[in-house]
Amino acid sequence: MNIYIEGIGFGVIAAASILLGAMGFTLQFGLTNVLNIGYGALMTFGAFSCYLLHVWGVNVWVSVALAGMATSLLTLLVAKTILTVYVRRGAALFEMAMITFGVALILENGLAALTRSNTYILNMGLEHAHTLGPIRFTTTQLILVILAVSVFILLDTFLNLTKVGKALRATAVDPDLARTSGIATNRIVTIAWLISGFLCGMAGAVFTIDIFTVNAFTGDSLMPLVIVAALMGKAGSVRGAVFASLVLGIVTQVVSIAGASSYDSVVAYGALAIALLANPKLLQGGLVAERVQITV
Amino acid sequence: MAKLVAEEVSFGYGPLKIVNGASLQVGQGEIVVLIGPNGAGKSTLVKGINGQLPLIDGNLSLNGTDLSRISPQARIRHGVGYVPQLRDVFPTLSVWENLEMGGYILSNASVRSRIEEVLEIFPVLAPMRHRKAGALSGGERKMLAIARALMAEPSVLILDEPTSNLAPNVAAKVINEVVAGLASAGQAVLMIEQRVEMALAVATWGYVLVQGQVRLSGAATTLRETSDLGSLFFSGGMSIPPASI
Numbered sequence: 001m002n003i004y005i006e007g008i009g010f011g012v013i014a015a016a017s018i019l020l021g022a023m024g025f026t027l028q029f030g031l032t033n034v035l036n037i038g039y040g041a042l043m044t045f046g047a048f049s050c051y052l053l054h055v056w057g058v059n060v061w062v063s064v065a066l067a068g069m070a071t072s073l074l075t076l077l078v079a080k081t082i083l084t085v086y087v088r089r090g091a092a093l094f095e096m097a098m099i100t101f102g103v104a105l106i107l108e109n110g111l112a113a114l115t116r117s118n119t120y121i122l123n124m125g126l127e128h129a130h131t132l133g134p135i136r137f138t139t140t141q142l143i144l145v146i147l148a149v150s151v152f153i154l155l156d157t158f159l160n161l162t163k164v165g166k167a168l169r170a171t172a173v174d175p176d177l178a179r180t181s182g183i184a185t186n187r188i189v190t191i192a193w194l195i196s197g198f199l200c201g202m203a204g205a206v207f208t209i210d211i212f213t214v215n216a217f218t219g220d221s222l223m224p225l226v227i228v229a230a231l232m233g234k235a236g237s238v239r240g241a242v243f244a245s246l247v248l249g250i251v252t253q254v255v256s257i258a259g260a261s262s263y264d265s266v267v268a269y270g271a272l273a274i275a276l277l278a279n280p281k282l283l284q285g286g287l288v289a290e291r292v293q294i295t296v
Numbered sequence: 297m298a299k300l301v302a303e304e305v306s307f308g309y310g311p312l313k314i315v316n317g318a319s320l321q322v323g324q325g326e327i328v329v330l331i332g333p334n335g336a337g338k339s340t341l342v343k344g345i346n347g348q349l350p351l352i353d354g355n356l357s358l359n360g361t362d363l364s365r366i367s368p369q370a371r372i373r374h375g376v377g378y379v380p381q382l383r384d385v386f387p388t389l390s391v392w393e394n395l396e397m398g399g400y401i402l403s404n405a406s407v408r409s410r411i412e413e414v415l416e417i418f419p420v421l422a423p424m425r426h427r428k429a430g431a432l433s434g435g436e437r438k439m440l441a442i443a444r445a446l447m448a449e450p451s452v453l454i455l456d457e458p459t460s461n462l463a464p465n466v467a468a469k470v471i472n473e474v475v476a477g478l479a480s481a482g483q484a485v486l487m488i489e490q491r492v493e494m495a496l497a498v499a500t501w502g503y504v505l506v507q508g509q510v511r512l513s514g515a516a517t518t519l520r521e522t523s524d525l526g527s528l529f530f531s532g533g534m535s536i537p538p539a540s541i
Contacts, residue, residue, distance in 0.1 A: 163396070163400070163404065166389065166393050166396060166397060167397065167400060169386070169388065169389060169393075170386045170389060170393075170397045173386045173387065173388055173389070174383055174386060176348070176380075176383075177380065177383060177384070177385075177386065178386075178397070179348075179368050179369065180346055180347075180348065180368050180372070180378045180380070181372070181397050181398055181400055181444065182368075182369050182372040182373070182398075182400040182401040182448060183369070183397065183400050184369055
C-alpha cells in the first residue's frame, strides 16, 4: 500500500511539468484557437535549451528561466511567420492543427539531425532524499513543485488583477468586442504567444530535470498529458488546468507503479474521453463556446 | 456639438457593396433611428462607422475629424462608442471588469472614477459589480453593454438593436428610460431598431434604409405618421425614389 502512497508523491512532482505545459497550452489555445500540435516540439526545444545552458555552466534554475525565454521567442516567431500566413489564407481549425504538426516534424527532425538522435543525461548530482511519511523526494523535486505552483499563482494574479491580463481574458472571449472596446487585440495576442511559449519552454526544462534525460522527442512524451490536462480543465481556464494536471500526474504515476508504465498516454486519453462524455464542450477553444475565430 | 456625418458612404465585404451611397447625420442630444427590413444593410452601416468594415466610398467624420481611414481603436479615442446587437458583453468577466474593458483607453487613474460615474447612470448595476456578466438578465446585460460603451465617454453612441431578444416591457424600459435618458443628458445616439413605433416615439430623426440605400428620412414625428413605411419595408423600396420629409 505504501508504494501507492509514494506514487501519489511522484504524481505531484510529475504534475509540475504537466501543469506548466497545460497552463501555456490552455492560454494559447483559448486565445488563438490554434490547436498547436507543435507544442511538444517546442517543449523539446525548451528542454534542450535548459540542458545546453546547464552544460555550459549556467545555474540550472536560471537555465529553466532562459529556456522559457528562448522558447517564448521561437513560439512567437513560428506564430508570426508561419501560422499567420495560413490564417490570412483562411485556414480552419483542422488545417491549422495540421500546419502545426508540420512545424513539429521540422523542429523535431532538425533537432534529431543536430543531436544525431542521441539521448543526453542532465547531471544534477547526487541529492539527499527527504521523507514525509511514506513519500520521498529530493530538494530539486520540491523546487519543481514550488516553481510550478508559484508560476500558477503569478499567472492567475496577472490574468485576474492586471489591466493586460483582463484584456487577455476579454480578447479570448470575444476578439471583435474587445477590438471595439479599444483593446489593441494584436498586441494582446502577441503577449499570449509570448507567455504561452515561455510556459511551454519551462515545462520542457522542468520535465527534463525531473527525468534527467533529453532527446529530440522528449516533449512528445509529455505532450499527451499536457493536451489532456488543458482540455480536461476546459480550454482557456488556467485554474481548471491545475486540478486536471494533478489528477493526471497522480493517476499516471500510480499506473506506472502498478506495472503499466507504457500505458500512461492511454490512461490520459481515457480520462479525456470520460471528461468529454461528461462535457462535450471541453474541446471548443476559447473561454466561451461561441467563438471559433483563429487569431494569430 | 457632437456631429457624426456620413456622406454617400459605401461599406461591404470584399468587393461586395452592402451599403451603397448612404448619408446620415447625428447631432448632440439627438436620437437618430435607422430602420429598415432585414438585410437592408443597417448593421453593415454601423459596423462601417465604428471601423469594423473599411470605407469603400464617401466621407465619414465626427466633430470635424475624418474617420475614414482610422482603426476601430482610434475611432473610440475620437468618440465613437458601439454596442453590438448580440455578444455585447464579456460573459466570463464580472460587471466591474466589463466596465474596466470599456475604459481600456483611459488612464489607470481615471478608470475607477469613471466606473463610479457610469454606475450612477445605471444604479441597478452597482450592487452587481462582482457578478459575472453572463449571469445577468437580458435587461441588466443590455444596460451593462451600454454602460461599457459609455466608459470611454463617446461623442456618439451607436446601438445596434438594443431591444433585440428583450421582453416587451424590458425593451420599453431600455428605449424610454435608458436611451431617452442618455439623449436628454446630451448624448448623441445612433440606433438601429426593429421596434419602429417605440423607437420613433423617442427619436429626433429617422432614416429608412432599404437595399443599402437611404430611401426615406425625416423628423421622427413625421415618419411616425407616414403611411407607406410598411410598403417601403415590404416592397424593397425600389419603386420609391429617395426622399426627405
